[in-house]
Amino acid sequence: MLRIMGKFSVNVLKSSSLCNKYMCFRKTKMRVVSVTQQNCSLRNYSSPPGDVKSLHSVINPHISRIRNIGIMAHIDAGKTTTTERMLYYSGYIRTLGDVDDGDTVTDFMAQERERGITIQSAAVTFDWKDYRINLIDTPGHVDFTVEVERCLRVLDGAVAVFDASAGVEAQTLTVWRQADKHQIPRICFLNKMDKNRASFTYAVESIKEKLKTKPLLLQLPIGEAKTFRGLVDVVTKEQIIWKPTSDLDDGKNFERKPLVETDDPNLFQEVQDARNTLIEQVADLDDEFAELVLGEHSENFDLVSADKLQSAIRRITLAQKAVPVLCGSALKNKGVQPLLDAITLYLPAPNERSYEFLQWYKDDLCALAFKVLHDKCRGPLVFVRVYSGSLKPQSAVYNINKSCTERMSRLLLPFADQQIEIPSLMPGNIALTVGLKQSATGDTIVSSKASAVAAARRAGRDAGEKKRSLSGVDSLLLAGVEIPEPVFFCTIEPPSMARQQDLDNALSCLQREDPSLKVKPDPDTGQTILCGMGELHIEIIHDRIKREYGIETYLGPLQIAYRETILNAAQATDILDKTVGDKRHFVTAELEVRPRSGEGATTKPIISYAESVSEVLPKELQGAIENGITNSCIQGPLLGFPVQDIDVTVQSLTVHPDTSHTMVSACVSRCIQKALKKAGIQILEPLMNLEITVSEDHLSAALADLAQRRGNIQEIQSRQDNRVVVAAVPLAEMMGYSTVLRSLTSGSATFTLELASYQALSSQEQSALLQRRMGSV
Template identity: 55%
Template sequence: MIRVLCLRQLLGLPQLNIFIADKLAKVKYSRHLSRGALFGCQYRMYSTANVDHEDMSKIRNIGIMAHIDAGKTTTTERMLYYSGLTRHLGDVDDGDTVMDYMEQERERGITITSAAITFHWDHHKVNLIDTPGHVDFTVEVERSLRVLDGAVAVLDASAGVEAQTLTVWRQADRYSVPRMVYLNKMDKPGASVGLCLSSIKQKLKVQPLLLNAPIGTGREFEGVVDVIMMEKLVWNSKICEDGIKFEKKLLSQSDGKLYEDALKARHHLIGQLADIDDSIADLVLADTKLDDIQSEAVRKAVRSATIQQKIIPVLCGSSLKNKGVQPLLDAVNLYLPSPMDVHHSFIDFYRTDLCALAFKVIHNKQRGPLTFLRLYAGALKSGSTVYNINRQCSEKTSRILQVYADDFQDMSTAVAGNIVLIAGLKQTYTGDTITSSQSSARAAAREFHKTKATDARNSEELGAPILAGVEVPTPVFFCSVEPPTMALQKQLDFALECLQKEDPSLKVDVDKDSGQTILSGMGELHLDIIRSRIANEYNVDVDLGPLQIAYRETATESTEVEEILDKKLGDRHHLVKMKISLHPDPSATQFKHVILMSSREENLDHVKKHQLKAIESGIQSGITNGPVLNFPVINVTVHLHSFHLGPGTSIAMVSACAAQAVHKALKQANTVLLEPMMILEINTDEDKLHGILSDLAQRRSHVDEIQSRQDTRVVRAITPLAELMGYSTAIRTISSGMATFTMELSHYEQMMPLEQAKAIERVTGFAPVL
């Protein structure tokens, strides 16, 4: 029995989706399909008008995430084509993809910014975000995963779990996003499902559940076996080059070893589910034959376990060869959660009022700032006024837009569960919570107080509940930026303001001593693309100064100081006395609160809350610039031992005294530099391995492990960032262009005195006295 997914082009209806008929329907297959003549082939089709956009159970908010070059964008382009949204197969190498629409993306062949798009598949609405794979743009992955209900992790089937895969996986763990894995590039030599399943278990520490087994590998890869349905799906590129048509038939004993392997895989799958799902366990314990367990029951169990993140469904295919993408789309609908399946407790506080998170801001030359919103509760109408809880201001929306990469379509209303683009919000930033009105925020705050007042020291200070924002990684590079003429300074300031609003990982500061504008970013590529965008989008051909490392500073000794601020300004006398101690603490990556150290001699209960906030503000200001090279100080805790305030003293003086005390303590605490250490992963041929290892030894690297993947070697090392400046050029020379590498921030590590002296000389131009 063969069932065929027919060509849209043959129907002359490219915007319609044609699906395989029900598994019991008998379909006669003909090689002579022609326009208007389907020869008995049964199919069903629908247009987007038939989809109920308000049925949250039919909505999927998903992201595509992976290591660089694993095939995310290619997979997304196939999804758009098979769903009927596009009429051509976009190719990254040709620079004609829908999702990589920026000029920089098409020139470099990489994804730089996360792109959103909406399409329909099997009566479901899919809001999809294609995320970057390069570590320099990890914040794009971070803020996308923050608002998604599910994600598809794409792996290179010949490489398994790679460095950036681990990074994006940890980001998804942070937001508890249910995931599935798609093993792409099954047509590559060395592609191995076993290798991938093993690396998923060992590196990601999760339980993979193989749903689609490959039929052949390498050049022999022709399709997959649906393990649950016991069906064979085969794509014949000679009959249908674009992969929209494929054969599907039930496996039988006549298929020999393929049938036996599929049956064995199905039994193993049911055994895995029996350990985590009660319904399947009951069937197994009731001595039900494994072959008799209904496919629908298995699918239901897989969906439940996926949403609870007990297992990770695994599918396979080759997106570039147009094989295996349709089963992946079916799996998205079947196993990843809808907005109804992911309950957020804060929704209860807003009830039917609007509750949305602004997770991204872009600038459009015609429309101005455009804000991406994920709606969690309520509805939003075009032209309505909304209230920004974080900024405590009201703004009017001008338009609601449905996003199709760089194209937009107007909507009159957006409802909970959707991701939309809003025009008109000029004061909204990434991470802000939006609600219907100020009264809605107050009502939510009252509900919030009822549940939190017993745990809070002062329930009156609790505002309306806000959605957790996006965690922005620490920049590791910085450089100066200057316009060609002073007349363009204002234009540059506007460009940087817009870009900083779009990209939270880009930091812009002004050096107090030199007056130069300083850019801080995630890497060389990140800052280079910022420079290109300023030139191309804002017509300012800026000059970037030499790239420098963003070091950190820390104290190596505990110290205690007493500070007195005694000043008379005008007719007011200001007097502040405080004693603090500063202590090294490797676990304190960021300063949060000062620790009160009450004693018999000094009781600090008299310190009021606004005074404590002023002290903490001063401490925060004091550790922003360390005494060695004015870099931020980390890994320290501050204790307050005594505090006295003269009558009439302003709060600003309290902060100033605390900042002076911290500066004094840091000078006495033997402050040293910390340098960023990077996780470096290099893929190279066997014959180039020795040269690469020799070079790493000269770069103060510590090699953790060397793995074998077929005919290649994977070197994983911890290396100081200062030693990796221009490494892309060096590794091309050493390996004759055959090696590739990725790196990401691991941690900060104390420098040796000699290396610290070199760093100080590089930054200041003067060699310190050792």
């Protein structure tokens, strides 16, 4: 892989210099390296912020000055553009990147720049007013939800970006729920205030109604759509006005001055009312602030200082009782600097977040591997977040999940696809590691096996003292990433058998980077099966194999990942009697399968044992039995799809003393297959939540098309001048839907798809599917 150095313009103190690959400052070296082939000469990069302060503070600032945040939103809400403006105003880039021009820093993959969407989360580190911000720009497309999920694991706060003309959209709801699950404090940024039909009031109401949260209006826009020219800080009652847009205007120069009544009486009164409302909201949510207001300033809210109000808003935000709301237009370079200020003011530092597991580790190293990239020259590059202790290059670390020790060779500070080599990493920071060849997404990294044992001992002791089960020991493992099941699959073949090994290696690397990508062999044909989260997901993987690994692969037809379940309860018996060498392997098994009752689909069978079996069953055989049952449910008896929603009871089991565990698993697996066939198989198809945003003129055409796709219309909402159709549609009916919708609406409509559940096919549809799969149709 080519390494093309980015051009760094360095304006430093006299004691610093830049010599080819090394930046030297106060006798410390920082090395700039590249992980992807890219023509960096298209962009001008500023130097890392060591030109104005000590390199030690650059590498490891005080933990109270660190902000680990993510940018999250619906696709096309302006996440990447907002990130680019943050980098520009912080001094990390010297020219503004644009998604449409394909020269953004965080969208560094070729496919991202061509398509104008974010596919992989890019971690960027920069400074803003003595604060270190580790920022992650996440995808907005539903096919890449796993990228969002794994990054939320390591964030302390988040910025939710909204299109002010659209309000809360489908993917916004998804990522908001993910952030709720991880209890991440958030602030909202109403972007695109310059856009036609932009409405501050509509967007705020949308946040209140759809996200079920309390918005705190910290800013009001001055104008909307074409008249948007600035904003008013409600907390300080200052107006912030940017220069009129021109080719030379980059948004760096703006005027901030107190708002006085003579400037604009109507705006002044609006801001006055908004501030009074804000103070009342904050007083209702924060007891300390309520005492201040009721005691000292009950007669005149104007006397409430901005500092006191900001402190109270910060406490409320950290407690997730409400969310601050700001506004602006990243594309027009308005409102981003106040947003950066809000990030440092209202979002938490790492030491302001409580993590139960830290009490077991004390000052020992505890880190989470949350993302893996693969570099052809250096192998796996693992993103880690350090929670306690410290990381240093050339040190050995212990992976609790893999139960193995690895040696980390280097530490890199991420700057999109540029990295700076650093000598250490302290708590609260995020960095890339080189040399961890076994670690994968979601793995917990500690200093040594002894450290893990000591932490387990502390956790176990505390669990005993609190009369809890020893499941407390499980808290030693940081939560991994929940990977949803793929809904599409297809075959993938190399141009010749000579390239099969190369393809296998490429897919192995891509799987480490993307846990939602599944690869498995077809047991009948031996072909490689590629399973993904959507059409775009598989298309991107196919393109990456060609671009990054030079393999021209062929994809088979895209197919739906159905499921199988049973209709009735059934019992079966199987006997295995086999002699291998001088040992006789003899097993008799009787099992019962039943349809699962209750809500919530589960792919793994729930296994229980009859009382007569559980009393005499050796523990070492239990694993073999459960492996046999689980493996037999991977491929159902009808079409080979995974079997879900079943309960299995082991009614009886007889095992000869010389029988191996493998033979026990084989007998149990055959017995399950017999029982499944007796029970009768029902095919389940994925049902998708569909949301279409369409103009009134094209609404009837979109609805008529949905009716032909077995779509169930659930709701039709109004969104400004558009209509939003919410429906449930079988995934099988949505193949190639983007092309059809584009044709029906002259390219004006947009849609999102998200897996809702699996539903049973009718007998007619199941028969038709069987005929197609058997080649009769």
